[in-house]
Amino acid sequence: MRVFVIGLDSAPPELLFKEFIDDLPNIRKLLNRSAYGPMKSCIPAITIPAWMVMATGKTPGELGLYGFRHRKNNSYRDIWIAHSLKVKEKAIWDYIAEKGKKSILVGVPPSYPPKKINGNLVSCFITPDSSVNYTYPSELKSEIEGLVGDYIFDVIFRKEDRDRVLEEIWEMTEKRFEVVRYLLQEKQWDYFEFVEIGLDRIHHAFWKYFDEDHHLYEKGKYSNVIRDYYKLLDKEIGKTLEYLDDDVAISIVSDHGVKRMKGAFAINQWLIEEGYMKIRNKELLESGRVVRFEELDVDWGNTLAWAWGGYYSRIFLNVKGREENGIISKSSYDSVREEIRDAVKSIRGENGEKWDTKVFYPEEIYPVTNGDKPDLMVYFDDLYWRAAGTLGHPSNYLKENDTGPDDAVHSEYGVFSLALPETTKSKLIEISIYDFAPWMLELLGFEKEANLLRRD
Numbered sequence: 001m002r003v004f005v006i007g008l009d010s011a012p013p014e015l016l017f018k019e020f021i022d023d024l025p026n027i028r029k030l031l032n033r034s035a036y037g038p039m040k041s042c043i044p045a046i047t048i049p050a051w052m053v054m055a056t057g058k059t060p061g062e063l064g065l066y067g068f069r070h071r072k073n074n075s076y077r078d079i080w081i082a083h084s085l086k087v088k089e090k091a092i093w094d095y096i097a098e099k100g101k102k103s104i105l106v107g108v109p110p111s112y113p114p115k116k117i118n119g120n121l122v123s124c125f126i127t128p129d130s131s132v133n134y135t136y137p138s139e140l141k142s143e144i145e146g147l148v149g150d151y152i153f154d155v156i157f158r159k160e161d162r163d164r165v166l167e168e169i170w171e172m173t174e175k176r177f178e179v180v181r182y183l184l185q186e187k188q189w190d191y192f193e194f195v196e197i198g199l200d201r202i203h204h205a206f207w208k209y210f211d212e213d214h215h216l217y218e219k220g221k222y223s224n225v226i227r228d229y230y231k232l233l234d235k236e237i238g239k240t241l242e243y244l245d246d247d248v249a250i251s252i253v254s255d256h257g258v259k260r261m262k263g264a265f266a267i268n269q270w271l272i273e274e275g276y277m278k279i280r281n282k283e284l285l286e287s288g289r290v291v292r293f294e295e296l297d298v299d300w301g302n303t304l305a306w307a308w309g310g311y312y313s314r315i316f317l318n319v320k321g322r323e324e325n326g327i328i329s330k331s332s333y334d335s336v337r338e339e340i341r342d343a344v345k346s347i348r349g350e351n352g353e354k355w356d357t358k359v360f361y362p363e364e365i366y367p368v369t370n371g372d373k374p375d376l377m378v379y380f381d382d383l384y385w386r387a388a389g390t391l392g393h394p395s396n397y398l399k400e401n402d403t404g405p406d407d408a409v410h411s412e413y414g415v416f417s418l419a420l421p422e423t424t425k426s427k428l429i430e431i432s433i434y435d436f437a438p439w440m441l442e443l444l445g446f447e448k449e450a451n452l453l454r455r456d
Helices: 013-019 025-031 047-056 092-097 140-148 162-186 198-210 225-241 267-273 282-286 333-345 433-443 447-453
Strands: 002-008 035-040 069-071 079-081 103-106 119-122 191-196 248-253 257-260 263-266 305-308 313-317 358-360 376-379 385-388 408-411 413-419
Touching: 002 225, 002 433, 013 035, 013 225, 013 413, 025 225, 025 248, 025 413, 035 433, 047 092, 047 433, 092 103, 092 191, 092 433, 103 162, 119 140, 119 162, 140 162, 162 191, 162 198, 162 225, 198 225, 198 257, 198 408, 248 433, 257 413, 263 267, 267 305, 267 313, 267 385, 313 333, 333 358, 333 376, 413 433, 433 447
Parallel strands: 002 191, 002 248, 103 119, 103 191, 263 385
Antiparallel strands: 035 413, 069 079, 248 413, 257 408, 305 313, 313 376, 358 376
């Protein structure tokens, strides 16, 4: 059996399976013969590492990928950006290549720089631009450019010119599907997976125009953008399915879901207020402008912790013998971490409302913690609040994202559906992102390998 996987970054079950389903005839027809339902993401529920968790069956700790960026060698400021060469665990396409089966991958993060596979690969949204080599084999690039011209990997969505954002996302998506259909026809494959990042960008750029419960809701010309984009996806998926034979298993998946952003919480500003971080240039915070962490003159000799912003927050402790100017002894590490955890969990909303904040210790949620792990991982108010790493704000509670327009945050549940050739009825299920790789391997005839990846 061959397997075709449609990856829709950030598709939530609430929209794809319910609210929009009557506007999506091709997806609805597929779901009518699928096992489908919400799929619980990994922690953290973000694009990198979630797609590679899905492909390998390994946790972010085993992969050593905790997000898009990571600390370098326990540095206070030096970072490295996630890329394909950091992925050492075997993915679905690596297992099946060992027995001569071919794969086609388009846009599966992180896949830049392109690695050799038994088949064809087009890299993902972290690709700098189309001037670099973004395919395997390298000659595939000229085929793609002959087909669609300048291939688009991603768009800058955090900007005020929403018309431009919309136009660019539409163009990117149409080109991606054209490339997918070309590869379906022209190349051999047993496993085909592509990821459309445009859905995630549409959600983040236009959610406040769609969701009437959003605190910044605006009714107007963009109110139907999200629904219209889902219709575009459905149309393109419908055209694409026409190229598949009847013996192909078809899956739709997303790495996480999406929901409205209630605001952003200035975590570093809070750490200073609580005395966990000390800085020498406090006057900078009174300058009336947004201040980046890199601008701070941190008194590391008296600092216990600092943090990174994002859809979730990473908090790092200043540990003696690990950080250059660490002050927390190994014997006091646990008590300091517990104190900060409890303080973070006690944070309430702007009006004193209780938050459903979750704080994770990496070594408690992963069997292994490779790479540059944080000391604490924080979901503010069940991910409804982003973490803002910047400072200089009049309040710790920001109405908007601190790094440009962004209306949405992630939710823990994405989607999963699987239509087998012989299936004629639908079935509601609930699965985990860790089930995906073993299920796909089993469909492809690799039962032994699938069993190795199954988790109790």
